[in-house]
Amino acid sequence: MYNKTSSCPATPSGSTKQTAAASLLLFKKSDFTTYPKDPIAIERLNLMNMAKLSIKGLIESALNLGRTLDSDYAPLQQFFVVMEHCLKHGLKTKKTFLGQNKSFWGALELVEKLTPEAGEITASVKDLPGLKTPLGRGRAWLRLALMQKKLSDYMKTIINRKDLLSEFYEPNALMMEEEGAVIAGLLVGLNVIDANLCMKGEDLDSQVGVIDFSMYLKDGGHSSKSAEGDGQITAILDQKNYVEELNRHLSASVNNLQAKVDALEKSNTKLTEELAVANNRIITLQEDVERVKEESSYQLESRKAVRSDSAADGQALGETRKQLKEETLLRLDVEKELEVQIGMKQEMELSMKMLEKDICEKQDALVELRQQLEDLRAINQQLIHKSQSADASSKQKSEVVARLEEKINQMSGTVKQLETR
Template sequence: MELQESAEGTAPGEAPACGSPVFLYPGARRRPQQRRDERQRLPSDSEPLQLLPSPPPADAHPNYLMANERMNLMNMAKLSIKGLIESALNLGRTLDSDYAPLQQFFVVMEHCLKHGLKGKKTFLGQNKSFWGPLELVEKLVPEASEITASVKDLPGLKTPVGRGRAWLRLALMQKKLSEYMKALINRKDLLSEFYEANALMMEEEGAIIAGLLVGLNVIDANFCMKGEDLDSQVGVIDFSMYLKDGSISKCNEGDGQITAILDQKNYVEELNRQLSATVNNLQAKVDALEKSNTKLTEELAVANNRIITLQEEMERVKEESSYILESNRKGNKQDRTADGQSLSEARKHLKEETQLRLDVEKELEVQIGMRQEMELAMKMLEKDVCEKQDALVALRQQVDDLRTLKHDLALKLQSADIAGKQKSDLNSRLEEKTNQMAATIKQLEQRLRQAERDRQSMQEDNRLFKQEFGDKIASLQLEVEQLSKQRSQIELELKLERNKRSPIHCSTPERKRTPASRRENQEKQQNGFKPETVSSDRPQNAEEESVTVGKGDPVLLCKAPSCVEDVQDQLSKTAVPQMCQLCKAESSLIQRKILCKNCGGIFCGDCSANELPLPSSINPERVCNPCHKQLIQQYSTSPA
């Protein structure tokens, strides 16, 4: 990342004015040399992100870099808070932990709290954590004790950085983050223990950021702190969310998604390179620590050998001193004075050796402590390397997921196109069927209208027919009544005639006939003839036929009296017993006959039991079965 600004001359006693920063987001086009310079300047995870401008002039103020960093962080905080409020208002003022602008806001706040932070010196370097200043809020504002206790009780947090991140999230959920920051910034005497004099929290930029945080009280944030890993998150600011170019026109949605995926890919690659560089640096540190560890073990062995030699020499000096003391006791006074001088020298040498031994023992203890600290640092470095590798694997997995997602989207697009074509074909076929059905419906409607017109015309014809033949029907009904009266009179006469002739039939000399004549009569009956005695009853059969015709079918007499006379003449001519022309059964000889009005044949009652209206009559007439079938077939095939 690089910030470019115009270098302007400033007064020697004042801080120079900061120029407008230009941020390069991940995925932007850069020159190869610029990329190599940026890779060398990528910050480590243990230090806050340094937003450095172009090199200051030689006569610039000594606090020039810190002032630029404060200004850049304040601008980033303004952009982050403004974008967060706008997006929250558009989305309904409720945000979750997965919302990207909210995550970037916490990253910016983390960098603001880390700016100018004094670090604790350890074997690996300075360890900077902003959890210490946040713990002071509990003393300044009693309401913050609940947040601090909740953060300390969370089981998944193991580092101070994770506790500080959790504290920021809980304060935002409580909508008192601005109040806590104002209370903390107002106590600069307490902050001086944690921050340098020109840090953001110690200057007026901190008060401005605290005032900007008041606008976040309109946002409702929901966080799930238990399942979130806040210790191992990488705090990198994504500047692509805040960059705008008004000269570029808006592309369609598909191009926007592709560019977003490419930007994310470039960002992941850049972060991957940064993590690779960090891993290489940590590996180099591990190698250096291993070398120093071997060197310290060698020095420890040398020190142990030296201690052993010093102990042997001290024992030898003790023996010499004891020998000198014994010799001094035996010698004279002169020898004693000389021996006293040598003894004092020996004692002095002994003190020096004992002091040297104590120094060596202290150095040995220091070396042992350093070795233990190195082992602890090695373990921490190994853990850090493992975490970086896990993050690297996760980022690679995200890249693979993005590729698979892109492939799946392409397949879904193809399947959607195929489904759209199929639906369009189906719609066209349905439209054709609809048109055919509409044409059929029109034809049926035309036929229905034609049938309705025909029905109306037939009704009109029927009405006209009734009007035309109404008088004739009335006159014919009168004739029928007269004929019925005549029929009753004839029936009375026939009854009287039968009563008169009944004794004659009884006195017929039938009994005197010979058996031969009886056999002849039986043969004639078998051949279909009546016996001779029937001939005497012919007038009676003729009368019965006429009566049967009058009784069974009164319509036969409905035309005129002349019709009845014709029928009677025909029956009188055919008074001889006849068989049914259809069934030709012997029993039909003694049954009454019916004259078919269609064909004129004589049939029994079973073979002429149907009635149909004939063209020659209005009322239905008795017809034989063959004529009935023929007339039914004609009526069914005739047009409506």
């Protein structure tokens, strides 16, 4: 919803600039000299010429003024009066229980149905306090549309739907003829104007809309300044167009940087998940090593019991050999798994180094990710320490296996002695 005291500034695009300049070039003496014989057509032409003068004077005076326009600005007030007369031309009379009524508010309400974004203006008008008549609501709608810089677009929208306008206007009304389309095109030039219109306390219901022709009766000196005014308008429009283009480029750069940041965040998340999986594998491997140690100690105790009991029979000796073979195979499997995990750890370290190099190259754009990189480095150090611990454990295990092999050799000698007996 539009605030009653707020303006809606917007930078005109390149097409708006060209349209505004073209609309000012349309104001020639030849536009105001040829009149048809039909009185209704003369009325339409007079209103169109007054609209041209009003729009041209408003654009020139506003650009020379160089600030945001308010409700007390006389050329702006006269513009709304002229627009009100244009919208009232050829209105059909509607009979109500209070009498006959002519209002262009019903035609303006069509914009909401044809252009959904105009619903905000219509809702704001209906919420304004103090507006009791359709005329007051129509005047408020014109002011809000001008602040939104959509007045030309909305007028073109309803003028293109003459099948709907025929409900409110006579066939020869200005809004139904070519003059209405001309006025809608001239309104594009008003997009270069910023307006802040406060409607609080303004009596829009009972204002008398009288055109002040004295504002448009200028002396010859005024025409000599038109060329200079056109040059100033062109310079200002060029400046606004440059600022808009620069803003578009900056927005595109920001979007590209944001996309890169998102991609790096996804890559970092994936790497974190891989590190978590590796940690789980290392923990599982450590548990397997502990289990093998326990089983090895158990086998050592069993072998000591076998040596102490020299009277054991051949069946017990066969079972011991079988268990020894199983333990040997289990040891080989554990060593292979350990080698695989060590290889995975080395690949992970290589991946970490490559990631660190990539992050260093993009350090200017990713300062906020440095802390996360430090955390990953700390995790890498922990993995190295754990790997070193695993290597030490592997060495201890190798020593234990060597001692076991020595004891097996001793047991083999004992077995041979028993067999010779």
